Amino acid sequence: EAGVAQSPRYKIIEKRQSVAFWCNPISGHATLYWYQQILGQGPKLLIQFQNNGVVDDSQLPKDRFSAERLKGVDSTLKIQPAKLEDSAVYLCASSLDSGGNTDTQYFGPGTRLTVL
Amino acid sequence: SQKIEQNSEALNIQEGKTATLTCNYTNYSPAYLQWYRQDPGRGPVFLLLIRENEKEKRKERLKVTFDTTLKQSLFHITASQPADSATYLCALDSGNQGGKLIFGQGTELSVKP
Numbered sequence: 001e002a003g004v005a006q007s008p009r010y011k012i013i014e015k016r017q018s019v020a021f022w023c024n025p026i027s028g029h030a031t032l033y034w035y036q037q038i039l040g041q042g043p044k045l046l047i048q049f050q051n052n053g054v055v056d057d058s059q060l061p062k063d064r065f066s067a068e069r070l071k072g073v074d075s076t077l078k079i080q081p082a083k084l085e086d087s088a089v090y091l092c093a094s095s096l097d098s099g100g101n102t103d104t105q106y107f108g109p110g111t112r113l114t115v116l
Numbered sequence: 117s118q119k120i121e122q123n124s125e126a127l128n129i130q131e132g133k134t135a136t137l138t139c140n141y142t143n144y145s146p147a148y149l150q151w152y153r154q155d156p157g158r159g160p161v162f163l164l165l166i167r168e169n170e171k172e173k174r175k176e177r178l179k180v181t182f183d184t185t186l187k188q189s190l191f192h193i194t195a196s197q198p199a200d201s202a203t204y205l206c207a208l209d210s211g212n213q214g215g216k217l218i219f220g221q222g223t224e225l226s227v228k229p
Contacts, residue, residue: 004159042120042205042219043160056216091159105217107159 002026004108006092012114018080021111025073025094031055032069033105034077035091043091049075082115089113118144122206122220130228135193137223139206142187146208149182149189154203154222163204164191196227 005024013019025032031050035043046065047057051072060067064083069075079086089110095103121140129135139149148167152160166173166182166189173180179192193200203224207217 040221042207042221044219045216048216093159104162104165107161109157110159 004092004094004106006090006108006111008111009109010112010114012116013082015084015115016081018078019082019113020076020078021090021092021113023075023077023092023108025075025092026096026106029094029096029106030072031095031097031103032075033093033095034067034075035093035107037089037091037110039088046077079113082113084115087113087115118142118208118210118218120206120208120218120220122204123223124221126224126226128226128228129196131197133196135196135200135225135227137191137204137206137225139189139191139220140187141208145184145187146210148209149180150207150217151178151180151189151191152205152207152219154205160205193225196225198227198229201225201227 004026007022011019033048034046036046037043046060047067048055049069052069065079067077089112091110092108093105095105097103119142123138148165150165151163153163154160164173164175164180166180168184177194181190203222205219205222207219210216210218
């Protein structure tokens with residue numbers, strides 16, 4: 001079974017530039033999550049989708065971050081414009097069922113973003 | 117607000133010994149708790165889940181305890197091996213529907229041969 005795929009793996013941009021990350025979840029997984037992991041910290045949930053609807057985006061900085069999940073499969077996360085403090089690893093995860101409380105989350109390798 | 121604390125200092129142990137990692141939480145009562153392993157440059161990998169009504173859960177050399185009175189979980193690796201070296205994250209359910217997890221900052225474990 002293929003895992004969660006993410007691209008690119010690394011990205012370096014200047015502040016105020018835009019960047020987009022892509023995630024392809026495990027086939028058949030209804031729920032998709034985007035996390036931000038700053039160095040030395042645990043992952044922080046940015047947004048959660050169930051199929052193509054948003055379940056939770058309470059910690060997404062909506063003035064600069066946006067995400068979509070078209071057709072309930074792949075997802076993109078965009079930052080526009082980027083700030084220095086956005087430097088982090090962006091992790092995508094998916095789970096099989098409806099995002100139930102005990103569903104196992106499967107993580108992708110992440111995209112390491114450096115903002116200069 | 118909900119707060120999760122893991123040992124901030126790295127844990128260094130000798131091969132064959134038991135590693136014990138701690139996860140403490142405050143300000144709420146999670147229905148369950150999960151432990152993940154994260155290697156450098158990779159995403160977290162799920163290890164174990166324990167529910168609030170379970171005191172202990174085991175999987176091979178791993179054991180997790182959940183003390184809702186102390187608001188603490190302990191994660192044990194017995195007969196540790198250098199391959200167990202990684203960062204270990206605990207994650208608690210947020211109390212909301214939908215499976216949202218709140219992660220601790222992780223503890224780095226180093227097992228020396």
